[in-house]
Amino acid sequence: MKKLVALALAVMMMLSAVAVMAEVDYANLKEFKIDPAQIPQEKKDTTLYLGVSIRGLENPYIATIKVGMEMFGKYLDSIGQKHEMQVLDSQGDNDREVDNMRQFAAKAGGNAIAYSDPNENSIAYSLAEAMAESGAYLGTAWNKPDDVGPADLTPNWVMHTSPDNVLNGYTIAVELFKGMGGKGNILVLQGMLGNSAAINRYAGLQKALAEYPDIKVLEDDTANWQTSEALTLVETWLSKHADVGGIWCANDSMGTGALQALDAKGLKGKVGVVGVDANTDFVEAIRDGFATATMSSNGYLQGGYTLAVCYAVWTGLLDVAKFPPEYREFATPALLVNKDNAAEYLSAVPEFDFSTPFFMKAD
Amino acid sequence: MDHRVDRSAVTIADEFAEKIRQSNRKDRIIRTAPLIVLAVLIVFFSLTAGRGFASASNLQAILNQLAIPLIVAFGLTFVILIGSIDLSINGTVGMAGSVFACLVLNSEYPGLNMGLWGALLAILASVVAGFLVGIIYVKLRIPSFMVSFAFLYICRGIGMLSYQGHPPTIRDPLFLSLAKASFLGIPFITWVAIILFGVCYFIQEYTAFGRHIYAVGTNESIPRSVGVNVGRVKVMVFTLGGLLFGIAGVVGAIRLGQGQVGIGEGLMFPAQAAVVVGGTSLAGGKGGVLNTVVGVLIMTVLSNGLVLLSVNPYIRTGIEGVIILVAVALTIQRSRQAISK
Numbered sequence: 001m002k003k004l005v006a007l008a009l010a011v012m013m014m015l016s017a018v019a020v021m022a023e024v025d026y027a028n029l030k031e032f033k034i035d036p037a038q039i040p041q042e043k044k045d046t047t048l049y050l051g052v053s054i055r056g057l058e059n060p061y062i063a064t065i066k067v068g069m070e071m072f073g074k075y076l077d078s079i080g081q082k083h084e085m086q087v088l089d090s091q092g093d094n095d096r097e098v099d100n101m102r103q104f105a106a107k108a109g110g111n112a113i114a115y116s117d118p119n120e121n122s123i124a125y126s127l128a129e130a131m132a133e134s135g136a137y138l139g140t141a142w143n144k145p146d147d148v149g150p151a152d153l154t155p156n157w158v159m160h161t162s163p164d165n166v167l168n169g170y171t172i173a174v175e176l177f178k179g180m181g182g183k184g185n186i187l188v189l190q191g192m193l194g195n196s197a198a199i200n201r202y203a204g205l206q207k208a209l210a211e212y213p214d215i216k217v218l219e220d221d222t223a224n225w226q227t228s229e230a231l232t233l234v235e236t237w238l239s240k241h242a243d244v245g246g247i248w249c250a251n252d253s254m255g256t257g258a259l260q261a262l263d264a265k266g267l268k269g270k271v272g273v274v275g276v277d278a279n280t281d282f283v284e285a286i287r288d289g290f291a292t293a294t295m296s297s298n299g300y301l302q303g304g305y306t307l308a309v310c311y312a313v314w315t316g317l318l319d320v321a322k323f324p325p326e327y328r329e330f331a332t333p334a335l336l337v338n339k340d341n342a343a344e345y346l347s348a349v350p351e352f353d354f355s356t357p358f359f360m361k362a363d
Numbered sequence: 364m365d366h367r368v369d370r371s372a373v374t375i376a377d378e379f380a381e382k383i384r385q386s387n388r389k390d391r392i393i394r395t396a397p398l399i400v401l402a403v404l405i406v407f408f409s410l411t412a413g414r415g416f417a418s419a420s421n422l423q424a425i426l427n428q429l430a431i432p433l434i435v436a437f438g439l440t441f442v443i444l445i446g447s448i449d450l451s452i453n454g455t456v457g458m459a460g461s462v463f464a465c466l467v468l469n470s471e472y473p474g475l476n477m478g479l480w481g482a483l484l485a486i487l488a489s490v491v492a493g494f495l496v497g498i499i500y501v502k503l504r505i506p507s508f509m510v511s512f513a514f515l516y517i518c519r520g521i522g523m524l525s526y527q528g529h530p531p532t533i534r535d536p537l538f539l540s541l542a543k544a545s546f547l548g549i550p551f552i553t554w555v556a557i558i559l560f561g562v563c564y565f566i567q568e569y570t571a572f573g574r575h576i577y578a579v580g581t582n583e584s585i586p587r588s589v590g591v592n593v594g595r596v597k598v599m600v601f602t603l604g605g606l607l608f609g610i611a612g613v614v615g616a617i618r619l620g621q622g623q624v625g626i627g628e629g630l631m632f633p634a635q636a637a638v639v640v641g642g643t644s645l646a647g648g649k650g651g652v653l654n655t656v657v658g659v660l661i662m663t664v665l666s667n668g669l670v671l672l673s674v675n676p677y678i679r680t681g682i683e684g685v686i687i688l689v690a691v692a693l694t695i696q697r698s699r700q701a702i703s704k
Contacts (some may be wrong), residue, residue: 056523063528091516193677221676226625228615232428236670239420253625260620264427264543281470281532281621 026322034308034355036079039315044081048314049108049136052303053088053097053116053127061277061299065115068303075354076311088114094123101138102130110135113310115303118143121196128157137313139306141332143196150328155320158310159327161360163297163334165197165276169204169250171336172274174211175293176246179272183214184245187237189230189258190222191250198222201250201276218244223254230257238265246272252282252294259285278337278345287342296335300350305332305360312357333362396693397642397657404661408668415671425667426553431456431611431618432659433556436634437563438607440655441600443638445580446647447507449604450631451496454518457627459489459612461522461530464622467538469531478535486609492518493605497598507601522624530623533616541617552614559607563652566603576600580647637662640690661690 024032052069054062066087076083088104090097097119105112114131116138118124124144131138132153140150140160150157176186188205191198209215219237223230234247238261247262249255255275262268269290275282278296285291312318320328337345353359408416415421435452442449465472466481477484496514500507533539544551567573575596578586587593615626641658643650665686669679 057528060529066528091519190676219673221670221673221679224629226628227619227621227623228626229629231619232666233670235424235427236421236667239418239424240415240671253623256621257619260542260618263620280529284470284532 024318024322026324026327029318029323029327030356030358030361032312032318032356032358034079034312034315034317034357038317039079039081043315044079046082046111047108048076048081048083048311049104049112050076050083050085050307051088051101051104051112051114052307053090053101053114055092055117055119056089057087060279061297062117064299065117065303068300068305069115069307071300071352072304072307072311072354075308081311088116090119092119094119098123098126098130101127102133105131105134105136108134108136111314112136113307113314114138115306115310116140121145124148124160125152125157128153132156137310139310141302141306151325155313158313158320159306159323160329161302161306161332163295163302164331164362165200166204166207168276168295168297168334169201170208171204171334172276172293172295173205173208173248175336175338176248176272176274177208177212177215179292180215180245182212185216185218185241185243186246186248187234187241187244187258188217188220189233189247189249189254190220191254192224193222198225198250205248223249223257225251225253227253227257227260230254231261232257234258234261235264238262238267244271246274246292249273249275251275252277252279255282255291255294256285259290278335280346283337283342283346286337286339287346289339293336293338296337296345298332298335298350301352301360302332304352304354305357308354308357309360327358327361331362332360393642397640397654397661397690400640400690400693401657401661401664404664404668408664408671412668412671416668421667421671423548423550425663427550427618428667429659429663430550430552430556431615432630432634432637432663433656434559434607434611434614435630436637436655436659437559437652438604438611439634440563440638440643440650440652441567441576442507442604443635443643443645444576444647444650445597445600446645447500447597447600448635449496449511449601450508451492451511451514451518452608452631452634453627453629454515454522454624455489455492455605455608455627456612456615456630457624458492458518458522458525459485459609460616460619460626461525461612461622461624462488463613464531464533464616465525467533468535469533469622471526471529471531473534476535478537482538482613485613486606488521489518489609489612490602490605493608494598494602496605497601500601501594501597519624519627522627526622530621532621538617539620542620552618555610555614559610560652560656563607567651572596572599577648580649582648633662634659636687636691640687662687 050069052065054065057063069085073085088100116127118127118140121143124140125148128138137156137158139158142162144160150159190202218241221233223233247258249258252275255273258273259268262271272292274293276295278294282291282294313320439449463482463485466475466477466484468476492514496511499505500510541551546554575586575591579593579596583593612626616622637658638655639645640661641654643654665683
């Protein structure tokens with residue numbers, strides 16, 4: 001009899017557990033909320049390793065991803081989850097990034113979740129595989145080949161996200177053209193050729209150019225995302241052209257170089273400059289009227305929320321296999337920063353509620 | 364019989380004289396080739412790039428763009444003269460530029476305002492790096508390219524650490540004004556390069572250290588046999604390199620108005636090409652800083668001209684490579700000695 005009661009109780013407990021799990025509405029994951037009470041104490045007492053795999057902390061945008069992880073770490077503290085944080089620095093080396101990832105997951109015995117910005121498209125799958133070997137979970141951002149994706153490595157490659165770069169390139173171009181009164185000549189500084197972010201932002205520029213037929217491109221070249229290369233290019237171009245109305249830059253670091261070249265010619269503030277990334281110095285230049293606009297990809301959100309989704313998976317609250325495809329690959333929201341909101345952007349510290357992980361999905 | 368012997372003797376003497384003449388001619392060609400390449404480039408771009416290339420404004424741009432490559436290439440010239448190589452340049456230059464911007468009045472660390480001392484400390488950091496490369500290379504007998512390659516990463520790391528992802532914008536009015544200052548129509552930063560050229564040329568031509576550099580590069584055993592401390596010469600060369608790379612970093616940060624490791628990116632290989640195109644032998648012992656000036660002029664004029672011609676970016680780099688290869692093929696002093704000791 002006792003045995004039967006025990007069995008019945010066990011069955012009931014299992015059923016109730018299943019019922020709780022079934023509450024997740026996978027068609028509408030945006031509404032999903034992490035309920036700390038449902039996370040088994042055993043999981044909370046296990047040390048979970050959080051990682052962000054990046055190229056190095058050489059630019060402000062990348063640094064915000066690390067801060068995003070730290071913000072999520074605070075959230076984990078608040079719900080009593082034991083954890084450790086680690087920055088995996090690839091120094092722009094593909095092999096090193098994959099090795100770092102493998103060692104990180106192995107050291108954690110699979111109790112690891114990570115955000116990765118793959119150094120190049122081609123290594124996205126290898127990174128996910130390196131995590132999967134130990135049973136850890138990964139969310140990638142920005143770079144991956146078109147024909148490979150999270151669906152190829154369920155459940156460990158949880159998802160892939162990217163700000164919409166075509167839209168970024170388009171939005172800043174339109175801001176620039178509007179500032180020029182819809183007509184005039186521009187210089188174009190592309191990112192590293194062949195890089196998908198560079199290609200897509202450039203496609204966005206082309207789209208805007210098609211809508212503004214009175215805007216003429218005088219020069220178009222790559223400065224490889226670098227400030228000093230941008231300075232040299234714009235310096236040379238300005239000695240050739242006297243009638244430049246605007247400079248479209250695929251990132252803010254190059255925009256900083258363009259501003260420096262304009263400054264040397266006494267043209268700073270007279271020629272519009274746009275970029276992407278919302279680097280502090282560039283946003284300050286927008287606030288001070290020297291630059292026109294930039295896009296914030298919101299590294300805090302990318303880093304923090306990618307880990308939040310992976311956390312929900314690691315705890316068992318979510319089952320990756322049940323995710324609809326639009327929750328495995330999606331765009332993250334970007335924010336236009338122009339003279340209207342630059343000052344506010346600089347002073348405000350973003351605050352996020354990580355209990356709704358799919359807040360990071362655009363639209 | 365006598366006649367025949369006579370004739371063959373004359374032939375040998377003739378052949379010998381002819382060989383010497385040939386060798387002299389070859390030397391002359393090699394010595395003047397870099398200048399010819401430079402002249403051809405200038406004429407070509409003046410004709411094809413319209414008034415843009417020869418304009419006063421572009422001359423100013425070229426002078427600005429020359430400064431940092433010149434300073435870096437002077438340092439590298441001495442290293443190559445002793446038959447070694449320094450791959451740490453991108454790191455040391457980036458480190459010095461980053462540290463400098465952190466130590467003067469800037470946006471990220473407003474509390475630090477060390478002025479000129481900041482510049483000196485940043486350069487000192489690079490001098491120490493150069494000294495360490497030299498001493499490890501000499502004492503531990505690790506090839507210089509290996510040691511300096513390691514220091515590329517070490518210094519880049521220190522540079523990144525100094526500003527933690529937020530590149531400091533320089534706010535010190537003195538350094539900000541230097542970016543735009545000029546004297547006799549030549550930008551301040553180019554004056555720095557010109558003065559350093561004078562110093563390097565003096566060291567090379569008029570000091571015992573300069574003569575030792577050539578001796579070590581030609582054949583180490585000869586200076587050693589007459590009591591020259593070869594190891595000390597090598598360490599001094601790498602330290603001098605560190606000094607020049609450090610100055611280049613500070614100048615780079617002044618030019619950019621900001622400190623970041625990106626200041627050093629992409630400097631190393633163009634500098635190597637400039638030194639070699641100028642006619643300094645990778646095997647060591649031949650060439651000098653004057654050659655390097657011509658080499659850097661070639662490289663700078665080339666990239667400036669191609670940009671003015673609006674060459675498609677997808678093929679610009681390739682064209683640059685082909686022209687460098689042609690220039691090197693024309694100017695290099697081929698020898699049987701192993702390169703890069």
